[in-house]
Amino acid sequence: MAMTSTAPAPAPPTPQTDRHSSVVFSDDREWAGHLVPFVRAGLERGEQVQYFAATTDPDRVRGVLASAGVDAARAEGEGRLVVTTAERTYLSGPAFDPDAMMGLWHQAMDTARAEGHRGLRAIGEMAWGAQGVAGADRLLEYELRLHHEVFEALPLTAWCFYDSRLVPAPLLAQLAGAHVHHRGAPVAGPVLRLEPLPGRTGLRLSGSAGYDTRSAVRSAAAVVSGSPGGDVELDLSGLRHLDISSLATLAEAARRRSRGRLRLLHAPAPLRRLLGLFPELGAAVEIADR
Amino acid sequence: MTTHSRTTTYFRQPPGRGPGSGLFHPALFYRSEAEYLDGVGRFVRTAVLGRGAQALVVVPGPRLEALRAHLEDLDGRVTWLDMTEAGRNPGRLLSLFREFADRHESSESRPSIVGECVYAERGPAGTVEALRHQALVNVAFAGRRVSVLTPYDVTLPESVLEAARRIHPVVTEDGVRRTSPDFADPLDVCRSFDTPLPDPVDPLVVEFGEHELALARGTAEDWASRCGLPPARRTDWLLAIGEATGNSVRHGGGRGTLRMWRAENSLVAEIRDDGQLTDPLVGRRRPDPRSPHGGRGVWIMHQLCDLVEMRTGPDGLVLRLHMAVG
Numbered sequence: 001m002a003m004t005s006t007a008p009a010p011a012p013p014t015p016q017t018d019r020h021s022s023v024v025f026s027d028d029r030e031w032a033g034h035l036v037p038f039v040r041a042g043l044e045r046g047e048q049v050q051y052f053a054a055t056t057d058p059d060r061v062r063g064v065l066a067s068a069g070v071d072a073a074r075a076e077g078e079g080r081l082v083v084t085t086a087e088r089t090y091l092s093g094p095a096f097d098p099d100a101m102m103g104l105w106h107q108a109m110d111t112a113r114a115e116g117h118r119g120l121r122a123i124g125e126m127a128w129g130a131q132g133v134a135g136a137d138r139l140l141e142y143e144l145r146l147h148h149e150v151f152e153a154l155p156l157t158a159w160c161f162y163d164s165r166l167v168p169a170p171l172l173a174q175l176a177g178a179h180v181h182h183r184g185a186p187v188a189g190p191v192l193r194l195e196p197l198p199g200r201t202g203l204r205l206s207g208s209a210g211y212d213t214r215s216a217v218r219s220a221a222a223v224v225s226g227s228p229g230g231d232v233e234l235d236l237s238g239l240r241h242l243d244i245s246s247l248a249t250l251a252e253a254a255r256r257r258s259r260g261r262l263r264l265l266h267a268p269a270p271l272r273r274l275l276g277l278f279p280e281l282g283a284a285v286e287i288a289d290r
Numbered sequence: 291m292t293t294h295s296r297t298t299t300y301f302r303q304p305p306g307r308g309p310g311s312g313l314f315h316p317a318l319f320y321r322s323e324a325e326y327l328d329g330v331g332r333f334v335r336t337a338v339l340g341r342g343a344q345a346l347v348v349v350p351g352p353r354l355e356a357l358r359a360h361l362e363d364l365d366g367r368v369t370w371l372d373m374t375e376a377g378r379n380p381g382r383l384l385s386l387f388r389e390f391a392d393r394h395e396s397s398e399s400r401p402s403i404v405g406e407c408v409y410a411e412r413g414p415a416g417t418v419e420a421l422r423h424q425a426l427v428n429v430a431f432a433g434r435r436v437s438v439l440t441p442y443d444v445t446l447p448e449s450v451l452e453a454a455r456r457i458h459p460v461v462t463e464d465g466v467r468r469t470s471p472d473f474a475d476p477l478d479v480c481r482s483f484d485t486p487l488p489d490p491v492d493p494l495v496v497e498f499g500e501h502e503l504a505l506a507r508g509t510a511e512d513w514a515s516r517c518g519l520p521p522a523r524r525t526d527w528l529l530a531i532g533e534a535t536g537n538s539v540r541h542g543g544g545r546g547t548l549r550m551w552r553a554e555n556s557l558v559a560e561i562r563d564d565g566q567l568t569d570p571l572v573g574r575r576r577p578d579p580r581s582p583h584g585g586r587g588v589w590i591m592h593q594l595c596d597l598v599e600m601r602t603g604p605d606g607l608v609l610r611l612h613m614a615v616g
Contacts (some may be wrong), residue, residue, distance in 0.1 A: 210535075211500070211535075212503040239531075241511070243529070243532045244586055244590060245536070253579075273529060275577075
């Protein structure tokens, strides 16, 4: 049977690492400097562009685009540009929910294609993550899972806008560090860095885990227990230290996982030592000696 | 003397005076290897052959060899461990004893333990902690059907033998078993060991709150590396310090002070905070690693360090972690 679809062929995806980026800025000029070319390129490629504001007035987004020569009004009228707020869309429920978000991205992509767009790109302002929104503690888990569950599955391009005036430095370091690609002002590395593992379900942990990094470890544990699929992997080659609480949290997440095992790659000496003291923590964990 | 205490004296056997219903915790003061082999040998033989119990023998290496040869007919019923390894840090011993007792205690069986934890090579700080362990045996096994024999070489300093008379309800000396008139409340005995720790010379100091925990860990790691601590021991050092500094932030008022210095044959890390130690047995039982409330961190420190000193008082809590070097 011949292909008879009338939808335009999707644009070839841009290189994968570029497609999910953290973008850090510290003033409005830098913000506009990231915004305008991103929107312009998307419209030129025939992709639908969506902007989810958190703290910026949507009219300011429209104004800045217009004054830079982008016909935002027309693009919005034709549905090629959507300027909305997180509050009116994905934060309108009782709490931010990463599991639901993964489905929303797949839906948004389907809708954009059905409406005849060649692809979808989005900007999300993420400052709400530092503002006590219900479920904000799951933002890091969300950023980490997006890579594999959304970006490796869909030709979506999304930039996460982090305003360094609104997000405290340690949280900014953690969240920006969770992206494979970073733009804008350089950000110091977090004490414990969590990054997605390209091509696989899992994470790379590097740095030092202790009482001070318990919140990041909880996010890693949420990825371990909540990611769909079979086995989940943690690459620990860059992990210099971890405490018993971090290990117990990860082991418990592995135990809660309904399918597959937690595989630890390049388990460092302190982890092996702690498993030697508490072999019971290794029950749902596989140490891959490669 | 009140009627009540007279009644107590006459009608209730004080804890540990004989292998009756509760803990039996005698000391054996020995003058020679023959006396040692005879005293310890009889204790183990009675337990194993007389009562069919399991025995755990933890004594320093050379004595271990002699005892094993003396009791070779009992092999299979006795677990032998070298005190200089298993009890290198005396703070680990109670956990070891409790695991053994928990496994073997029953209405028919009275597990028996020999633990010679004070010996000449311990050094003063280690000896204090070894005696503290002995006193805590009375607390941990109160009312339990467990026997614990502690041999003491009579050439040990008189202060050690005096402490032993306060710790053990019965002492066998010159082959005669007597009730010790100096026996005292074990917690009072423990408190008597809480003498101030000597001041270090020129330590490296890191003040930390939650946001400086990573800095404290990084500094501890780098410093130990510069001091020549081999990688495997450096892992232990950092694990112990990571737990201790994390506990300061979590339980000790949100912050603390880490000081590190080189002692004669070891590296020492001191962690000082505003916490209090309410349970003298904390960290002396193998915890559930999943529970954050079971003294998990302190137990890990005891397992990984060569000596752990702990002092609690109105100024807060002081921990000193020792790691042998070179």
